[in-house]
Amino acid sequence: MNYETAIKLDNVSKIYKLYDSPKDRVKESLNPFSKKLHNEFYALKNISFELKRGETLGIIGKNGSGKSTLLKIIAGILNSSSGNTVVNGRITSLLELGAGFNPEYSGIENVFLNGSIMGYTKEQMEQKLPEIMNFADIGDYINKPVKQYSSGMFARLAFATVISFEPDILIVDEALAVGDIFFQQKCNIYMKEQMKNTTKLLVTHDMNAISNMVDRAILLSNGEIKYDGDPLGALELYTKELHTEIFSKSPVVQEDGVALTNSQRSDWHRIDESKLGGALEVKIDSYNITINQSKYKGYVKRGDVIIIKFLLDSMRSMNNLIVGYLVNDKHGNNIFGENTFTSGFKNINLSDEGMFEVEMTVVWPEIKEGHYFLTIGVGEGTHELVHVVQCWAQNVIELNNISPNKTMHALFNNNIDSIKVKRIKK
Structure with missing residues (x-):
């Protein structure tokens, strides 16, 4: 695979076996050559696309369309049933709120835990800790068990920890939706300005994020790619699906x-x-x-x-x-x-x-x-x-x-009519 290609999927499918009852699962496992007792469900069907280094891809679709399954296969959490997935680079992901965090540990302890999982030493994580604490901005809660956190605080610490690993590929699946609007803007600005060379995959129902954040969008429908291209074109088809x-x-x-x-x-x-x-x-x-x-x-x-x-x-x-x-x-x-x-x-x-x-x-x-x-x-x-x-x-x-390439600070923006700057004596 070319070094400029970060992710490449070739005819990737994910099939789940659905049984009417647990007994059928046992019967089939004991008699593998007998009549099949399951139905096959294609969570993904023949998915193929290539993502360049530094490109930001938005993935949208109705619930059950296969978005999370696709991300988990790319992240290496799930294996595909068929097809090839090639990833060139170091991946960090924010797929499910709380994944990788021990609820009994404090925020700081979880930061070190995640760092060790990613291969960082204690000394390296100590150097990263001030930056993580500053970005998360959760105050004294950093020393409390994360089971006491609100979903918003959880998202703050999780995102701050993930970006500190300086990944080649960042995967985010709706986890930021629980944060307050100001933190969402902070994350979006960071991803756009500080992670330009990072390949990013975003799953979101926020249409404004799709129009502003991504270079390209894929619309999934019933496990298949229905559209791959310009973000606004994906939004058009997605809305047609939602409001037929x-x-x-x-x-x-x-x-x-x-x-x-x-x-x-x-x-x-x-x-x-x-x-x-x-x-x-x-x-x-x-x-x-x-x-x-x-x-x-x-x-x-x-x-x-x-x-x-x-x-x-x-x-x-x-x-x-x-x-x-x-x-x-x-x-x-x-x-x-x-x-x-x-x-x-x-x-x-x-x-x-x-x-x-x-x-x-x-x-x-x-x-x-x-x-x-x-x-x-x-x-x-x-x-x-x-x-x-x-x-x-x-x-x-x-x-x-939507507000493409425009920040909305409140319900509506009101232009500044004039501004003056003048030097005065102290």
């Missing part, structure tokens, strides 16, 4: 009495009436959302132009229509929104009963990365606070906001 209902075919939608074509119909999504509230003299029937004139790819980011279309099924003519939207976070907090009345669009009317298409354009703002939910609504009246809510469609779609 967003991309599935919708029932036939009528527009001006004419059925839409198949391609048009697949872009519209019928709204479940259980999501609707209000007087309902006009109902939001279906919606269609595009991002920068394309289908939703699984993420949105600052500056994206979002066109929200929805079909209104009206039972009568209406004057002074107020159309609006609201975006909530996963906790239900209102993050941002607006309506046509306060935006200066007035005299919106429906001429009679029937089906009408509404098109609303919004520019996505710069906000903290995460998952957000879009609600759309229609009212009737001449004042924002005094009107009839005709129809309110709650949380019609989930949008995943």
Whole structure:
């Protein structure tokens, strides 16, 4: 294998034997040439890829897709059932929180324990200890048994210990997700700036980490590689897997009495009436959302132009229509929104009963990365606070906001308008 290649997998598979009962396992072991009493489950199937030295690879996929199994094979914890795995370099891994730590030992004792496992002498670990303590920043808890640690403190000490070994290859499997946001940022900055020559494999459900941290991403699905390439492309396919209902075919939608074509119909999504509230003299029937004139790819980011279309099924003519939207976070907090009345669009009317298409354009703002939910609504009246809510469609779609190459310090960033530096006398 070329020295510039850190990891190479060639048709790697991992098969588990599944038995209906423990008795079947015993029967088969005693009679190996008799009828098989197990079913074969492929945790991984013909996985092949090559990772260059210094490259950062993100691995994503739904639970059970084979991510952890793949990392354990690369780390040497598991053996593959078939195929070849070649690793060129010294590996350290952070796969399961607490792995390699004795809960009865203090933090310092566990640091020395892990150092001895990695082949370091006591004297070498004593030299590394101040740096580990400084990075972990858990104070006096370093002298207490780790069974008293919170998951966040555990993650701090584990990561600080692992990076002190200066590995050629670093594997991290969701272990940092339990730490506070400031420590996660500290770890990400360290990996990007201080470990440029280290090959890194990251398994995470944090889409912003994938868009910012990795050079390349692999999407695993049912033990197979479904995608290998640009991180944003992996995010797109991953979100489609998680939210297949967003991309599935919708029932036939009528527009001006004419059925839409198949391609048009697949872009519209019928709204479940259980999501609707209000007087309902006009109902939001279906919606269609595009991002920068394309289908939703699984993420949105600052500056994206979002066109929200929805079909209104009206039972009568209406004057002074107020159309609006609201975006909530996963906790239900209102993050941002607006309506046509306060935006200066007035005299919106429906001429009679029937089906009408509404098109609303919004520019996505710069906000903290995460998952957000879009609600759309229609009212009737001449004042924002005094009107009839005709129809309110709650949380019609989930949008995943990412911030590529941009640090979000809080819910949103507010630019510094001016700054002055001047010398003064002491």
